[in-house]
Amino acid sequence: MTDLVARLRAGLPADAVLTDPGVARSYANDMASFCAAGSPAVVVLPRTVEQVQHVMRTATALRVPVVPQGARTGLSGAANASDGCVVLSLVKMDRIVEINAVDRIAIVEPGVINAVLSRAVAEQGLYYPPDPSSWEECTIGGNIGTASGGLCCVKYGVTAEYVLGLEVVLADGRLLSTGRRTAKGVAGYDLTRLFVGSEGTLGIVVRAVLALRPAPPEQLALAAEFPSTAAACAAVCTIMERGHAPALLELMDRTSVRAVNALTHMGLPESTEALLLAAFDTPDPSADLAVVGQICTEAGATEVVPADDAAESELLLQARRQTLPALEAIRPATMIDDVCVPRSRLADMIDGTAAIADKYDLTIGVCAHAGDGNTHPVVCFDAADPDESRRARESFDEIMALGLELGGTITGEHGVGVLKKEWLARELGPVGVELQRGIKSVFDPLGLLNPGKLF
Amino acid sequence: MTDLVARLRAGLPADAVLTDPGVARSYANDMASFCAAGSPAVVVLPRTVEQVQHVMRTATALRVPVVPQGARTGLSGAANASDGCVVLSLVKMDRIVEINAVDRIAIVEPGVINAVLSRAVAEQGLYYPPDPSSWEECTIGGNIGTASGGLCCVKYGVTAEYVLGLEVVLADGRLLSTGRRTAKGVAGYDLTRLFVGSEGTLGIVVRAVLALRPAPPEQLALAAEFPSTAAACAAVCTIMERGHAPALLELMDRTSVRAVNALTHMGLPESTEALLLAAFDTPDPSADLAVVGQICTEAGATEVVPADDAAESELLLQARRQTLPALEAIRPATMIDDVCVPRSRLADMIDGTAAIADKYDLTIGVCAHAGDGNTHPVVCFDAADPDESRRARESFDEIMALGLELGGTITGEHGVGVLKKEWLARELGPVGVELQRGIKSVFDPLGLLNPGKLF
Structure with a gap:
């Protein structure tokens, strides 16, 4: 047993650390074609914020890259493993913590499946619009990481518009709160929005406050x-x-x-x-x-x-x-x-x-x-x-x-991942890339979070 | 004539550089109480992006702080001058560049007055919702800088939700494009949203692509x-x-x-x-x-x-x-x-x-x-x-x-500025403040942009 696995096990339940090479390989890819993927050293499936913090502290101590994953339904390789990494799957953190009809918010863990949330809020006459075509499988954490869209966007907008606040475990294991649970708020730079679409390169989202709408009439x-x-x-x-x-x-x-x-x-x-x-x-x-x-x-x-x-x-x-x-x-x-x-x-x-x-x-x-x-x-x-x-x-x-x-963008809703990273540079230009890399260094100075994605 | 003024004049029209101390003092404050304000060394009123770039290059070369201003209707001291600064007023950059009903966007310069834009788009059956109570005077650039709200927000949301893309002059005079003119887009970190509400501490917004809505029926x-x-x-x-x-x-x-x-x-x-x-x-x-x-x-x-x-x-x-x-x-x-x-x-x-x-x-x-x-x-x-x-x-x-x-925020729509900066730290906590300062350093390593605001 490697030092990495031993140290992970010290803060995780036995069934939350998967080391079988065949099992680990099954976590190597999302659904994109033409995207390189490596072999994970280990797959971890934490159930609590503290366990995620333990994983990140361990990874930082040992300088091991971490690839966060939801349901791996993504289409750009953003969830693909790199060689020797820890795959950090959030699918077991799947509790809906609160649905509040007066405040029109839901508070959820990242592993909640989009369709499960949608049905739960519908029972209270509410509506969570983002509806990627993988909505029966994909997770809210994945939706946030990739800034997912769907069919409803023309009227209701994309995932980003429904994320009010986040709790995020940083690369070094510290916990960050961003945003708010109020309808409005402008206290400081909008870190919440920075995490949406960041493809797991800035931190691990462990909880989200989502805005809801009243359920509309039938289509x-x-x-x-x-x-x-x-x-x-x-x-x-x-x-x-x-x-x-x-x-x-x-x-x-x-x-x-x-x-x-x-x-x-x-x-x-x-x-x-x-x-x-x-x-x-x-x-x-x-x-x-x-x-x-x-x-x-x-x-x-x-x-x-x-x-x-x-x-x-x-x-x-x-x-x-x-x-x-x-x-x-x-x-x-x-x-x-x-x-x-x-x-x-x-x-x-x-x-x-x-x-x-x-x-x-x-x-x-x-x-x-x-x-x-x-x-x-x-x-x-x-x-x-x-x-x-x-x-x-x-x-x-x-x-x-x-x-x-034609004045467009290379990605409306699927993200950059591995698939389009050369193209991202072309769209952003050198000044944009330099600033984006600068932001990455602020959050992840050791470059351990989902390396090789986006840039 | 100081070296600063001479160098500014080299790239600006004569009437765009105001040095009279009385005139300069009249640009010292926005509308907040209890907020310290210093005496500007000079006030500049550029009309083009190139002129803004010249101002920032000059300020960087001479290490002089720059305080960007719109109509100074803000309520938190975010536009207050600091001693010896260049006040960079964007009010003369007031062109509506494009209104496009098919794409439901407007492209504007930062000095466009909110009410002027609202009326111009209304003539085409369109609606720009954000309506701060100062809407007859305040500028779109100021609205973006402070992430303004208004009466309409309960249905239509705040300024942030209407900013699709920006052109920004950075502290060193380079030009950055962020975001898009499309309805959707997830290419890289959301720098557009980072600028909204940043109170001029990250860069100078010189152009904005704004989302519009169809005009609603009369209230x-x-x-x-x-x-x-x-x-x-x-x-x-x-x-x-x-x-x-x-x-x-x-x-x-x-x-x-x-x-x-x-x-x-x-x-x-x-x-x-x-x-x-x-x-x-x-x-x-x-x-x-x-x-x-x-x-x-x-x-x-x-x-x-x-x-x-x-x-x-x-x-x-x-x-x-x-x-x-x-x-x-x-x-x-x-x-x-x-x-x-x-x-x-x-x-x-x-x-x-x-x-x-x-x-x-x-x-x-x-x-x-x-x-x-x-x-x-x-x-x-x-x-x-x-x-x-x-x-x-x-x-x-x-x-x-x-x-x-009560689980709220210190500012729903007026911003932090000078007035609430001790309180921002209290709301964000030390981890949040550290990351926000890190972002500030990426965009403005010399600390020249609106110093003493937010943090």
Whole structure:
């Protein structure tokens, strides 16, 4: 038994320290392709703040890197292990500490699963909006670390907007409180927000105060078929320009539509170039859908299908939810990109991505959180074919270059991790990188927290 | 002419460098009481980013402190000059660069006045919510520096939630871009948010990308009279607990009501212990007001007066808007506190403040953004009376101590500045202060930017 393991065991229950190499290897990766991962020395599963502090004190004393993990559903390699590291899995810290309807907050540990929290607050007539597509598995801690988004963002914003305060174990084991449990607060620099999206590189989030909203009325959706991406994106722009507030506004390109049909036999219209899905959770969603349907028709939609009730809405949204699995079935491997552009440039982004697919002779399906201009081009390839893999990686990068050229960002909601770290430098520029590295040194002077991520 | 002035003049137009001691002195203070201010060596009023860079390069070369200023309407001394400093006033950089209804953003220079922007976006059917009470004078740059709030926050949140990206001149004159002009983005640490509320201690904001919303329907308001603070606060809690979304929810205590009557002869009900004002900008505000009026009655309101139209609403809201001037008329000087507590503790905060007023034999009127739990106790005193001044300062501090005890923060929206810097350390604790100082050193290693503020 190594010194590391012995010292970890001194402050952790026996079942919280996993050393079997096969077990440890199973904690090596999140769900990203093309991301290097090392072999952890040990996996720890603490259940208390004190145990997390013990892990960090031990790691600091022995100068061992620590990789924090939630459910490892991330798409950028941010949770990938490095060789000889301690994997610090927070999944056993999964208590909902408090739900308060008057203050509209929840206080949770990091391992609480997004869907578990969502259901618990719904029982009290409340709503925790962030809904990444992995919401049945992913944890709140992971959502905070990666600043997750989801379908709801066009109306309700991203995870960052729901994190009011944090408790964080620092690299040296000290405990930091940030933020507040009040509705407002401006006492000092906003450290809370600094941790959101920091991918475990600044500290270990062990508790979070989250803002909640009142539960909205049930959604009602419509689907609209368009003869071109440009027409669908023009409808998106008009919907937003006229001040509508859809609870989701999603676009699927023709490749995505056909893939979903192939997987599910849903019978979506294969002749459509772009399928737009809009939903409203307003007091009178039918009225909103009627107006938005009219905008779609005026923009050139060949068919507009509004749902009559929640069950029909759910059927329409299934198409969108099946897009990723459907595209993943086309070739043995996929890479999912996450470029977000100003919504006025959405058509340029999607059409440009189609041109990149042609250039590299690849299938790239695009689904998009259209209302936010956030596209998810899914590059389909065979990892066993070196040339196809090279083309996949190059096209993936070219999509990010296009996004930056259109005034966008390389990542709307999936984060940087290992996958996009060269690209982060390109987006931030040298001054931005220098300052970000400076901040990293303030919180983690020994560079032990999730090394090799972000920068 | 000093070397400093000569070097500043080399890169600035003649009328952008003010050296007259009387003129310079007029830039020494913002609107806070009890805050030390020094004499600036020179005041500069740049019109371009390059000119700001020249100022910062010069200041760094000569190791001269720089105090950035907007309209100096702040309430914490954050814009107060220090001896021998360069006052860097951004008020001449007042261009609205772009308003984009499709992307729902505005791009502005820091000297744009809040009301000017609000009116400009309203002309395009858009809405910039943050509405500090100084909105007719204060600048967007100042709002960003102090993370301003306002009446709208209970529904629309604070300034921080509307800042998507920034251009910032650093202490050494280099230009930094942060954030994005897209709806979403998670590329690296959130430097944008770090600047919001940093009170000019990290860099000089020279451009901002702001999020806009669709213009809401016109507000309709009601006023409700309560026989006790506890009853009014119980109504506030029930309104929020049941999921209502008032566009404002304000409370005035008896002292405030009487002060407003004395100033304006409005004829507000002097027997009321707490006057609650609620407004809705929903599609059917009358219906919402009816429900909320019923909640008020059930909580013990002795009278509920809903407005029939926008003009009547405006009359009701005038009472709230006149509260500060009215309290300021009671004694020669005032200090306005800004404690924010969880809304479930609002009654404890307001009653506790009344007890503090009794203890120190002072008049302290309280108005509150009740829906946010954000109280503004206004301590009225005579600065020429040393004993009364001492009691004013002590009561002001005791109010903050009470706020912290109730799980709140020392500042919901006015910031720390000079006024509350000892209290910031108390709220953050030593670990928080150490990290915040570390961040400050990364951005401003020479300590030239707004020295003596925050810490």
